[in-house]
Amino acid sequence: MALSITTAMPTSFKVELMKGLHNFTGASNRFKMALFKATASGSGTFGAATTNYSQMGSDELPSATGYTQQGKLLTSVTPVADGTTALTTFSALTWSSSSFTTSGALIYDTGDSNSACAVLSFGGDQTVSSGDFQIQFPTANASSAIIRIA
C-alpha cells in the first residue's frame, strides 16, 4: 500500500494547544520538520489522526544524501495577531546538496515528547538530485499563515 498523506492539523495538537503544551515563541528551537518517503516507497496513512513523530517509523526518509532522520530544526516566529486571527509561522527550511524524493513533511514539537503539530502533503512526489530542496511557508497573515486560530 502506498503512503497516504493529507495536509492536516492533528486533532491531538488542537487538544494540546488548549492544554498549553506548545510554545511557539521565537527562538524556542523546539519544532522540527521531518520528511516522508516517496509515495510508492511508504505504506502509512498520515493526517488529522497523526499524533507523534514516532508514527513516521519506516515512512521517514532514511538518513542519506543530504537528509538526516528526525529532520531539521525550524525557526519559529513568535505568534502575533492579524485582525482577529492569531497566527504563527516558520522561516523557510533548506536541505542543501541533497538527493532524495519526498511526498510530505511532519512538523513536531521536541519540547513536548515529539508530538505532531502539522502534517503537510506536497501534493505528490518532489525530487531533488545533487541540489537544494526548500520548504517555503505561506505569508504570515490571517488568510494564509501555516498555523492560525481564527
Place this chain on the structure above:
Amino acid sequence: MMSTVGGVQIGIATTSAVSGRGFTPEELAEHAVNEVISIGNNSHPVIQAQAEAFRDDIRAVMINYLRQAVASNNTTLINRFRDAGHPELVKLLEV
C-alpha cells in the same frame, strides 16, 4: 441569528527543488518576496498595483544583496583555498 466562524487552521507550504546546483539569488529572492508580501485577489486594483510595484522593488533589492552575499562568500572561500595551498581551486568559483 447567531453564528461563529473560526477554528484552528493550517496553511499550505510549498516546495522548491533545483538539481545539480543550489538556488540562485533570483530564485531565493522570489521565495522571500512571496513569503513577505501577499497580495489579495479581492484588493482594490489601485492597491494591488501599488503592492505589485512595492514587491518588484523589494525583489530587486533582495537580488542585489543576495548577489553581493554570494560574491562576498566566494571571496572568503578563495582566501581559504589559497591559505590551504590550493589556489587552483579558485577557478571553480569563477563564473
